[in-house]
Amino acid sequence: MTAQSVQPAPVQPPPPRSAPWRGINPTVLRLEIRRLLRNRRTVIFALIVPVVLFLFVGTNKAYARLPDGHGNVSLFLLVSMALYGAALATTAGGAMVSLERAQGWSRQLRLTPLGPVSYILIKTITAMILGLSSVIAVFVIGRLTGVPEAYHGYTYLWFASAASVWVGSLVFAALGLFIGYLLPSENVMQFLGLVMAALSFAGGLFFPLNRAASVLQDIAKWTPMYGLNQLVHAPLLGGTIDIMWVVNAVAWFGIFTAGAVYLFRRDTARV
Amino acid sequence: MSEMSVTNAIELAGLHKNFKEVRAVRGMTLSIAPGEIVALLGPNGAGKTTTIDMILGLSQPSSGSVSVYGMQPRQAIDSGRVSAVLQTGGLLKDLTIEETARYTASLFAQPRPVEEVLKRAGISGIADRRVGKASGGEQQRLRFAMALLPDPDLLILDEPTTGMDVEGRRAFWASIRQDADRGRTVLFATHYLEEADSYAGRIILLRHGLVVADGTSSEVKALAAGRTVRATLPNADEAELARIPGAESVEVRGDTVLIHASDSDSVAKYLLTRTSATNLEITARALEDAFIALTSDAAPAGETANAGGVQ
Numbered sequence: 001m002t003a004q005s006v007q008p009a010p011v012q013p014p015p016p017r018s019a020p021w022r023g024i025n026p027t028v029l030r031l032e033i034r035r036l037l038r039n040r041r042t043v044i045f046a047l048i049v050p051v052v053l054f055l056f057v058g059t060n061k062a063y064a065r066l067p068d069g070h071g072n073v074s075l076f077l078l079v080s081m082a083l084y085g086a087a088l089a090t091t092a093g094g095a096m097v098s099l100e101r102a103q104g105w106s107r108q109l110r111l112t113p114l115g116p117v118s119y120i121l122i123k124t125i126t127a128m129i130l131g132l133s134s135v136i137a138v139f140v141i142g143r144l145t146g147v148p149e150a151y152h153g154y155t156y157l158w159f160a161s162a163a164s165v166w167v168g169s170l171v172f173a174a175l176g177l178f179i180g181y182l183l184p185s186e187n188v189m190q191f192l193g194l195v196m197a198a199l200s201f202a203g204g205l206f207f208p209l210n211r212a213a214s215v216l217q218d219i220a221k222w223t224p225m226y227g228l229n230q231l232v233h234a235p236l237l238g239g240t241i242d243i244m245w246v247v248n249a250v251a252w253f254g255i256f257t258a259g260a261v262y263l264f265r266r267d268t269a270r271v
Numbered sequence: 272m273s274e275m276s277v278t279n280a281i282e283l284a285g286l287h288k289n290f291k292e293v294r295a296v297r298g299m300t301l302s303i304a305p306g307e308i309v310a311l312l313g314p315n316g317a318g319k320t321t322t323i324d325m326i327l328g329l330s331q332p333s334s335g336s337v338s339v340y341g342m343q344p345r346q347a348i349d350s351g352r353v354s355a356v357l358q359t360g361g362l363l364k365d366l367t368i369e370e371t372a373r374y375t376a377s378l379f380a381q382p383r384p385v386e387e388v389l390k391r392a393g394i395s396g397i398a399d400r401r402v403g404k405a406s407g408g409e410q411q412r413l414r415f416a417m418a419l420l421p422d423p424d425l426l427i428l429d430e431p432t433t434g435m436d437v438e439g440r441r442a443f444w445a446s447i448r449q450d451a452d453r454g455r456t457v458l459f460a461t462h463y464l465e466e467a468d469s470y471a472g473r474i475i476l477l478r479h480g481l482v483v484a485d486g487t488s489s490e491v492k493a494l495a496a497g498r499t500v501r502a503t504l505p506n507a508d509e510a511e512l513a514r515i516p517g518a519e520s521v522e523v524r525g526d527t528v529l530i531h532a533s534d535s536d537s538v539a540k541y542l543l544t545r546t547s548a549t550n551l552e553i554t555a556r557a558l559e560d561a562f563i564a565l566t567s568d569a570a571p572a573g574e575t576a577n578a579g580g581v582q
Contacts, residue, residue: 027377035365104361110329111357111418112378113349 023118024125032126035096041189042092046134050085051141054078059145069237070157076236078142079161080205083232085134086169087200087225091192093127094176094260098188101180101267120177120264127173128166135166160235168228171249172196174256175224181263199225224252278341280305280425280456281326286335288321288480295321297480298335303458305424308451310471311460314566318480319460320358323429326458327355339425351379351421356414356428364403368394368413371402375417382420392416393446408439415446426450428459432466444470464562478566491565492555498535502548504528515541 036042057063058077066073100106109119139162179192200206203225209217220226227248234241281303288296296318303309311319324330325337328344339347347353362371372389376382389395392412402410411431418426428447432440448470451457461467467474467488474491476484484491492498497519505526512521517534528548532538535553542548 023378025377027373031366031370031374034370035363038365100361100363103363105363107329108357108361108414108417109378111327111348111355112375113351113380114378 023114046089050081054081082138086131087172089134090127090131090169090173091176095180097180101184131169171253177260282338310467312467313477317477353425354418354423369398388416388419425456501552503550504548
């Protein structure tokens with residue numbers, strides 16, 4: 001192939017230094033989380049806003065007396081706010097690629113052995129860690145304000161709700177990545193904050209959909225937050241799971257992932 | 272040791288790169304041997320950055336081939352044999368200088384210690400500074416430190432001192448030079464003539480995506496502008512001097528003759544052996560003259576001028 005095969009010189013072959021999967025290591029993840037926490041806007045959106053919203057609407061004593069499924073209305077709102085926070089957090093985490101493309105960091109990384117797939121995985125894992133922090137923050141506040149008493153001993157429901165919120169927020173990590181590749185801008189989160197608020201209203205997160213006009217209800221069923229919102233409340237409310245909720249969540253996850261993969265491929269081919 | 276068996280650090284063959292209508296690189300063929308310090312010199316738009324991007328695998332040639340130590344560019348980067356300081360490579364403003372280096376180091380299998388590269392780039396003192404708060408020169412030194420992490424055999428620098436003040440530029444080159452003394456191959460692009468002149472052992476002059484000159488600094492100077500041979504020669508015969516092979520024009524000023532020559536060696540030999548000339552001096556014209564002569568649009572394009580003595 002090259003002159004090397006006929007080379008008689010006693011040159012020591014260099015040790016294999018390639019390590020394309022090394023990118024997913026504790027150093028990188030620790031620094032990525034540190035970056036997110038240094039971003040004041042991200043911290044406010046992902047950790048403070050959902051907690052404050054819950055403290056405003058969820059701790060009303062009247063709600064605590066209203067039973068709702070296995071719990072009460074306070075608990076229902078706690079789960080809603082956790083989903084809102086986790087969705088914002090994972091979207092912000094995924095959308096970091098936008099900032100990194102705008103600043104030229106993704107080009108700098110191409111001078112290292114880090115593979116593009118590893119890069120995407122790092123962003124996803126970071127987004128999910130931030131999402132988990134958001135879920136934990138909301139649930140801890142809920143516990144401190146006395147909501148868990150409403151579980152009447154159903155400790156596993158507590159964890160089932162938190163886990164389903166967290167896993168479900170993967171849909172929004174994909175949305176963040178998609179938008180991150182779509183809009184190379186340093187201010188993408190300002191835009192995404194509005195989008196998330198709109199999607200949360202449409203998905204019935206802030207406002208019961210059954211009180212909306214029927215045409216709005218029909219439209220809402222097709223938006224990305226709808227299926228997840230139903231699913232994450234299922235452990236609390238009991239009852240059967242509508243297959244359409246699952247279809248909604250999985251379909252949106254598929255759409256966002258496909259969009260991110262398509263734009264990502266175009267991005268790496270272009271430069 | 273037989274030179275032929277050594278794999279070249281860089282081997283470009285018939286390299287072309289087109290961006291829609293623009294032919295940025297138009298057939299570049301050159302080799303750079305291990306240990307060389309080479310300047311890629313040319314005005315803006317000459318194809319320097321485009322060529323470097325292809326050597327690093329950041330863009331694909333429209334045709335032709337690139338090999339780095341006998342490997343594909345991507346392989347050479349993955350194995351840490353080549354690294355670069357790019358003009359456009361961005362840094363994350365929200366990390367500190369040291370964090371950025373640690374992040375990058377963790378991506379390589381056998382990096383040099385972070386403390387060591389920061390020290391060699393001269394930024395250990397500001398390791399805790401946020402990148403967003405560092406000056407342009409400091410950020411450039413950080414890029415240099417990052418490029419040292421894999422301990423590469425080939426270091427590529429694309430206009431590394433753009434935007435630095437004179438002092439920053441001098442300090443930057445001092446660290447590069449110190450580093451090159453260890454036998455690293457260095458290829459740098461620049462449009463500063465004095466940088467090419469002072470730091471490179473070989474200058475490749477580009478214009479409109481073509482190599483227009485390739486040789487040592489003095490060869491490139493001589494190529495465009497020739498040299499001037501000056502000697503003391505009383506009663507000089509101007510017509511005789513003009514007939515010396517390689518002489519282009521003759522000027523007699525009293526006892527002093529000035530001969531502009533394309534082949535100064537032949538003129539000097541003639542003066543010293545066939546005439547009574549004394550105090551012989553040969554001066555090259557400034558590199559800047561060569562640069563202007565070879566890269567201005569008036570110069571003939573499409574021809575590769577090869578300076579003598581260079582492969």
